[in-house]
Structures are given as structure tokens and as C-alpha cells.
Amino acid sequence: MNNEYEPGKVIMAFRQKMNSKQKLYESLNVVLQDIEYENVELIFHSQNDEGDIFLVRLKDKHPQAVFDAIEKIAMYPDIDYVEADYIENKHLNANDPLYSQLWGIQKIKAPLAWNYTTGSQEVVVGIIDTGIDDSHPDIRRNMWQSPQGRIVNGWNFADDNQFSMDVDGHGTHVAGTVGAVGNNYIGITGVCWNVKVVSMKFGLDVASAIAAIDFANAFHIPILNASWGGRVYSLALKQAIDQYDGLFIASAGNNGENNDIYPIYPATYESANIISVAAISPSNELAGFSNYGIKSVDIAAPGTSILSLDLQGGYSPLNGTSMAAPHVAGAAALLKSYFPSLSPLAIKNIILNNVTKLPQLKNTIKTSGLLNLEAMFEGAKQQMRQRIE
Template sequence: MGRALAFLVCSLVVFGSTAVAKIKTHHGVYYKPGEILVKFKSEAMLAYPLAKANLYELTGAQVMKRYHTSFGLEHIRISKADVTEALTYYRSHPMVEYAEPNFIYTVDGEPPLPNDPLFNEEWSLYNTGQKDSTGQEGIVDADIDALEAWEKTTGDKNVIVAVIDTGIDYTHQDITQNMWMNPNEIADNKLDDDGNGFIDDIYGWNFSEKNNDPKDDNGHGTHVSGTIAAVGNNSIGVIGVAPGVRLMAVKFLNSFGSGELADAVSAIDYAVQMGARVLNNSWGGGGFSQTMADAIAAANNKNVVFAAAAGNDSENNDTSKHYPSSYDISNVISVAATNNKDQLAKFSNFGVKTVHVAAPGDNILSSVLKNEYQSYSGTSMATPHVSGVCALLLSLEPDLTPEEVRTRLVETSDEILSFRRKIIAQGRVNAYNVLCDIIPPKKTPKDPGGWKNVSYKLSTPHDYLPNTQKSWEIHQEGATYLKIHFKKFDTEEGYDFVKVTDSEGNAADQMDGKMKSFWTFIIRGDTATIHFESDDQVNRYGFDIDKFAYSTLP
């Protein structure tokens, strides 16, 4: 009896000191939540049955099955600790030979689908061509490859994403488990226990109302938070991009969704001070502010990523700045929005010099107030996808600088033809590529050189007519590559398009909006077809082509 009691005391000490330890042996691998398999040493099974019972009581464990072929092996369900804590606890106990998660296996190594009941509506994470909330059918794989990324990691609890927004409903059933809680503050004792200047800041701080309750009273911040880190595999609602990280609530926007510069800067300062590695900023407004620029730069100096929405005005941020996403600071990641067809969302801002990446942001399902779920659209919805991917990457490579994180996202994006003149990354974020540092091959051929110019005149009517669908073909016998020069180009941005295809019908370039004279991307083969399509609304100048060039080199 005395020996059994010693085991119990040891268990209490071990559990208290290792509750937040990280289990690396199953990092990023799928397993059944709330269940583990424990193999007890044979001598412990025979000599100390009471100690084993006490051990189970501490973790709220219930034996689901005992295996006859492996004496001492038991399949147990736990209720007082998560899988990570329980494994640390059992593995450190002298009665236990080993403890493992209840791993999930699949045919041919295909990643399993989460059991969150609304996951099939989260096209941004796993696009099978399903319809979005408006009924628009998607395109298979027009997503961020979340399933594949989760095979690498679902996120580390030590990585904190601060949601600088309208707050977070930290009581939401799909969020509460992943909320950051200030470990050095005692709730409701009206003292600043950690000496950070904020009394009882348990979940974060409310800079809008100057109090310690950052609970969302609008819904926007909760929607953003669910996209970043809604709890996964809990048989409830949705799953976030990084369901293993934690969310810090930093509220500076009021219930109407507006806030002040002074409070925004205070929010950034607080989040950095309290250890956030990623700041999600799904908001914008105002002009250039040196105060804001200094706050973002200070975050950069502390190795903190600043993900920011590019804006919802269908404008070019290269010429019309949008803040805070347009600050030229190396930790800023400006995010445009895509739809479920891998197209730039019609409302999304863009900028081939200023908008770094694109991510799903059109009709995105996520958590809202009162334990409910709704679909929202905006670059506000695209930004948390990027914040989540950044958090996954920092879970695996915590020593990366913000600029290195941004470069990784840009270089590993899936190339999309229509983005090559719109976004620095020329494509949409791919979480799996980010984690594996895979740079997809570019579709544009390398420049072969040896170009010869040919004068060639081709124009649309000026102004072009509505509801136009017209094609023209350029052919040069013996050419291996072509490119076309547009002397003037002006179409209704986002609605009237010019597309160029090669001799096999593969898309080589796509343009819209107003552009100065330019060459198309290189076109394979001896034939190029120019397709022009306009809608029934605004009609503009159209285009003038004055020449093309060809090469006969391989």
C-alpha cells in the first residue's frame, strides 16, 4: 500500500509540472481526440492494481478495452486532460511501459477528413467543386491544401495569433478551447499580477472601451478567429486553418466595426508585449500614419508577422494606397481575396507591386456570435487564412523572421494565370507548399532570346460594344515562341477581359483594366489566339496591338 501511494504522489507532481509539454512523436499526425492506448508494465499490473486505478482517476480515464494478446495494454478514454497532456503524464509514470495516441490510418495514406460537421462547406480548405453559400460551383483543388498541410502540423499551442479586431467571442463552442489565457494573471482579483499595466487581462484587452473584456459585440472578429483556429475534430461546426494554435483577443473596433488610430496602435503594442507571433489585421482606413508605421516596425523588430487585408474597393493598391496593408515594412503581408474558382474576388484590391499574396475570401463559412456560423466575404476573410498559414509555419520553424515568412508564402503560392499581373505572388497561397518549402514550377516559358519583331495592326472598336465575344489569331510559320505588344489597353476592370492562348489552347496571359503599353507573357508555339469578352455594362476604349515578336530558338 505504501508503494502504491508513492506512485500516486509521483503522478501528481509529474502531471502538475508537464501539463503543457509538447508531444513531438505524433506532431502533425492524425489521431482520435480524447483517447490513448497505454501499456502497463507486467509487474505493475499484478502488484499495484490500486495505484493503476488511482492513476486513471486523476486523468478521468475510462477503460474502453483490454487486449488479451498484449497483457497490460488498455484502450482508454480521458476527460480531465487533452491527449498531449495525458501522454506526457502516462509516459513519465514508472508503472507505464509506453503510451500512444489512437492514431488514424487511411487507405493509401490519404489524409482523413476532420469530423467537424460543416467542414464540407469550407471550400477554402478542401475544394471538391462544391457550391459556396451563394450556389456558385467551385473548381476542384482551388483551395489552400489544408488537409495536406495538417499532415505536417496542425499548429503549436505556443504560437499565438492576436486577432486585432472587434474582439472574440471567447465563449463560442468552437473557439473557447483555443483561446490564449494570460498565464501570469489571476482572474477577477482586481490586481495587475504580471505588472504589464493591465488589470485582469485574462483573454486580452478591450482598447475600444478601455476595460479587460475583449468579448466580441459585432461578430467580425469571431468570424476571423474561427478561420484562423476554430477547434478541429471536435464534432462541432467548422475547423480553422491552424486548429492547434491559440488566439489572443485584442479589441479596438467597437460594435459598429470602427475604431481609432490611438487604440489600434495600443492594440498592436499589447499583442507584441504579450507574446503574439502573428497579428491578424482584417481592417483598414485612413491615410498614411507615421504612428502606425512605427508601431508595425516595432512589431517587426520583435519578430512579429503583420498580416493585413488589402481592401475591398476593387482598386489597384500600387496607385491607390490602402492602409495598413500598404506600409512598406518587411513584416507586412498584404492579402487579396479569391473565390472558389481560383479567381480574384470582384471586390478585392490588388497590386503587382504592393499586394503580396492572395487567399480565399469570398463566401467563407466561419464562427459568429451565439455559437452560430455564417458565410462572410472580404479581404477580411482572406487575411485569417494567411495568418493561419503563418502560424502553421512558425509552429515548425519558429526561428524564421517575418520577412522570411512572407517570402516563403510568396514563392510557394500556386501560380494562377489571371493573378500574374495582379499579385506579387502571382497566385494563391498553398499551405502545404509553405510548410514543405515547395516552389511550384512556373507555367511561363523561359525567354529563349533571338526575338524578331513583326509589324501587326489589330484593334477593337473604340469604344468597344457590350456583350462582345470575339477572337483573332496570329500565326508565324516556323516560330517556337511568340509574344504580342499592346500599344494601348483599357477595359472595364474585373468585367471585360482579354485572354491569350497558345496553339494548343493553353492560356498564356489574361488582362483587364487600364494598362500602359506592354508585351504579353511568352506564348509557346507558332500560333496565338486573342480572345476578347465584354459584359453588358460599362464600355471602354478596348485595345490596340501594333506588333508581335517571334523566336525560332528551342
């Protein structure tokens, strides 16, 4: 169980949104009057009457100072919650290079879906992860930039700057499964050939994840992939996801445990816009490392020996629910490309209602099923016809 947190940082939210900057400043001064802090940063703009979410940077970097500050701040009735800035884990298992082909793409029947569309440059998927190697020749063409071109490739939410380059490899691998350029005579293809992917580099902490979600709202990014998680239930992270205007794809985790009993967040939050993804092997068995849950895990996707992009123009196979989730994010991007008017919840329902039922997954995950892109498009067409009629 990982309960590690960032020293010198506290996340808090007021019960209600402040009507004026003066009222906000007055409230902050009262709440923080006994706290020695460096600065306060607004990291999430509330979309309703709930209060905004703030990150308080403490002067004292000793780990105990976080909980001393939490105890003092929590005494004020205007505070809805206050918590540490907990660290998340990447959902990546050890690498066993068993396959040299994209078996996952075939398993989810992506080639049949490409008869409908291979994607659209108007659809954007945010990858909240370790960044993306935007110099990789097999994804460079699909990298996002803001409408005015002021922000290129993405943003680094850990350091609050434009350097969102991946130096770890995890985020690049995830991004490749979503949207590596297809039909270009180079390397692999993503589930969605034509798409814009955003490098949303975060520090594996809750605060920078929340800031990334706020960014997604500001730039109307309709799909987010989160191939990471932790044991701690963060009220702040749940609020941000609940108020995110798009579809949030989350990996179920790699503990081989039941999320109904031992939950992993954000995948296990009861948020309407989350799809929680388990991993299967080529034999349709739940991967030995994959978490599951009949109530908390929605769908399965390929997650063992998944070949995708690596740093410095390379390719490598990796294992994990981290590798399963981007198959679903890519599927959502394809569906959004073909039916742009579909809402996030409509996309979620179409994906989950058109799976390949597998006896191995019965009483294991909510749908008992594997992602099926052909059935997804057939189901979407039927739903759109019913709308017209």
C-alpha cells in the same frame, strides 16, 4: 474615401526617445502649454531611438479642435509628427450564403499541411478586430491567457479594460478562420487547429490599433491579423508596425481598386513585416470587390462565401478580404508551430515564395499566386535542410 476621425483625440510623437521621466514631463508641458487637454497616454513604447507615441485627449470635443491642436503642437521642433486619430473600416462585404462547406481550406491545401502539424498551443495569434466571442464552443478551448493568467482572452483597447467580447461578429468570424478548434465534432475547423488566439478588441481607430500592437510586443505575440484599413497614411501606425517584433497580416481592402494607385493602409505600408492579402473566388478569379496591386499586394487567399464562426455559437458565410487575410495568418501559425525558430521575415518569405501561380493573378498582385500550405511546408523543409548543410 473615409477620413473620419475621433473627436477629442490627437496622436503625436517626439523626434527622439526621452532619457528620463523628468525630461519627458518637461517636454510635454512645453508642447501642450497652449492646449486644453484631459490627459496624455503613452500608447506605444518605441523599440529604438525614435520617440514613443502618445495619445492626447482634448477637453474640447468639437471636430475642429483636433486640427487646432495639431497646428499648435506641430510648431514645436521636438515633435516628429502629430495627426488625428483616424477611423478605420472593416474589410467586409455583404453576405451571400452560397457555400456551406469550407472550400477555402481545401483550396489552400490545408489538409495536406496537417500531415506535418495541426498547430501548437505555444503559438499565439492576435486578432486586432471587433473582439472575439470567447464563449463560442468552437473556439473557447483556443482562447489565450497571459502567462500569469492575469489577463484572460484578451484586452479591449478602445475602452482600456478586459471586456474584449465581440458584439459585432466580424472579429469572431476572422478568428474562426485562423483557429477554430479542429477535430472536436463541432462545427468547423480553422486553418490552424491548435493555437492560442488573442481577442484584441479595438475601436476601429488608429490609437487603439497602435495600443494593440504595443500589447503584442509586450506579450511576445508573434503573429497579428488586421482585417481592416483606411485611406489615411498614419505615421504613428506605420511606426508601430515597423517596430512590431512579429508578422503583420493585413487585408488589401474591398474597393475593387489598385492599391498601387489608391492605397489602403495598413496593407500598403512599405513595412518589411507586412503581408498584404487579396481575395479570390472558388474559380481562382480575383474577387470582384478585392483590391489588388502588383507592387503593394503580396498574395491571394479565399475570400468569398467563407464559412466561419458567428456570435452566440452560430456560423455564417461572409465575403471580403477580411476573410482572406486570416487564411494567411493561420498558415503562418502552422509554420511557426512546426518550425518555432523561424523569424517573422523567414515565415513571410516562405509563404510568398511557395504560392500556386495563377494566370488570373498575373500582373495583378506581386506573387501572382494563391496561398498553398503544402508547397509552403515543402519549401520550409528545403530551407531548413540547406541551413543544416
